[in-house]
Amino acid sequence: MTVAVVTDSAAALPADLAAAHGVVVVPMWLGVDGRAVRENEVGYAETLGAHEVTTSGPSPGEFEAVIKERQAATDDGVCVCTIASTMSSTHRSAVLAAQAAGGPVRVVDTATAAGAEALVVLAAARAAAAGATLDEVEAAARAAIERVRLVAMVPNLDHLVRSGRVPNIAGWAGRRLGIAPLFEFRDGGAHPLRPALGVPAALDRIVARWRRDRIAPARLHVAVLHAEAEAEAGELLARVRAEATPDTAFVGRFGAVMVTHTGPGLVGLAWLWEPAG
Numbered sequence: 305m306t307v308a309v310v311t312d313s314a315a316a317l318p319a320d321l322a323a324a325h326g327v328v329v330v331p332m333w334l335g336v337d338g339r340a341v342r343e344n345e346v347g348y349a350e351t352l353g354a355h356e357v358t359t360s361g362p363s364p365g366e367f368e369a370v371i372k373e374r375q376a377a378t379d380d381g382v383c384v385c386t387i388a389s390t391m392s393s394t395h396r397s398a399v400l401a402a403q404a405a406g407g408p409v410r411v412v413d414t415a416t417a418a419g420a421e422a423l424v425v426l427a428a429a430r431a432a433a434a435g436a437t438l439d440e441v442e443a444a445a446r447a448a449i450e451r452v453r454l455v456a457m458v459p460n461l462d463h464l465v466r467s468g469r470v471p472n473i474a475g476w477a478g479r480r481l482g483i484a485p486l487f488e489f490r491d492g493g494a495h496p497l498r499p500a501l502g503v504p505a506a507l508d509r510i511v512a513r514w515r516r517d518r519i520a521p522a523r524l525h526v527a528v529l530h531a532e533a534e535a536e537a538g539e540l541l542a543r544v545r546a547e548a549t550p551d552t553a554f555v556g557r558f559g560a561v562m563v564t565h566t567g568p569g570l571v572g573l574a575w576l577w578e579p580a581g
Contacts, residue, residue: 307381307432307441308374312362312394313343314387315421316529316556325429330362330370332394332561348532348563359561361387361394367401371409381408381438385425385445389413390492410442412449415492419527419556419574420454426525426552427576448576454489455497455513456529456572457506486510503536503571510573511543518548521580525552532558532568540573551578 306326311317313331322329331342335358336351351357367384374382384402389395395413402409414424424445431444484506486497500506514526526544530537537555545553558566 306378306435307383307438308378309425309429309432309441310367310370310374310382310384311421311425312386312398313559314361314392314394314417314562315385315425316418316527316558316562317422317425318554318556321426321554325426325433327425327429328370328374330366332362332392332559333360334358334560334564335360343559343561346560348558348560348568351560351564357564359564361392361397364397364400364404367398368404371401371405375405375407375409381410381441383428383432383438383441383445384409384411385414385421385428386411387417387421388415388492390415391417408438410438412442412445413492414445414449416449416452416454416489416574418454418456418489418558418562419529419572420452420489422527422554422556423452423525423552423574423576424448427578448578451578452574452576453514453517454529454572454574455486455510456489456570457484457486457500457503457510458566459484459503459569488513507536507540507543507571510540510571514544514573514575515547517575517577519577519579522577523580524548524550525576525578526550526554527552527574528555529570529572529574530555530557531563531566531570533571536571540571544573544575 331344386395414421427448428445483499487494528537528541
């Protein structure tokens, strides 16, 4: 038996990869015109005609049910890795669930989301598969949190303008100038970087930041994340593979909850250089 690893669907961890590593994914929720649906039951396209779309994390009861199910299958404990607590109530729900379930359970705030969260989850899962104790699995997750990086771009500011996060004049200027905003996600928040003039330049900038972060000798784990931008995501992963041979490499497509917040077109790269030895 090994430590069980659980996460939420904000990690955008592909189902086949989650299954291969024994990771249980608890889905987020959407409210579509007052109708509550699990994220894995609806796509972003199905929300476009709705008058009102809301999002929420899994409830404490949902996490508790999964934790108890995993506890029944292993005596070694459960490690739950969640989206940043600054972004969602999901982490709090997991903490409450762990308290209610009792037993050996650790809840780790990954302080990130999407592909970066997925890389933290996989680091925990690899430790568990190697026979690590619950303390060691938690330590592996926290070590990954310190090393993981995530840089992403959005093609324009239109969605952020509609959400009220930036003023309309900024969105108008961005469209006129062809600016593609860039962000680095760290310490639980999105930090703006110097914008690029268009999507190709933004992808160049993302690859350059990954390249500068390279260490040797080290094993590379990468996740390309995207919101309804599969072609650009494939291009970005191909560019990384042209320069390195990752131990882990996958494309994580955002679920409807994440696309609701970012808008379509986001493309990003999460990476983790794991020191060898």
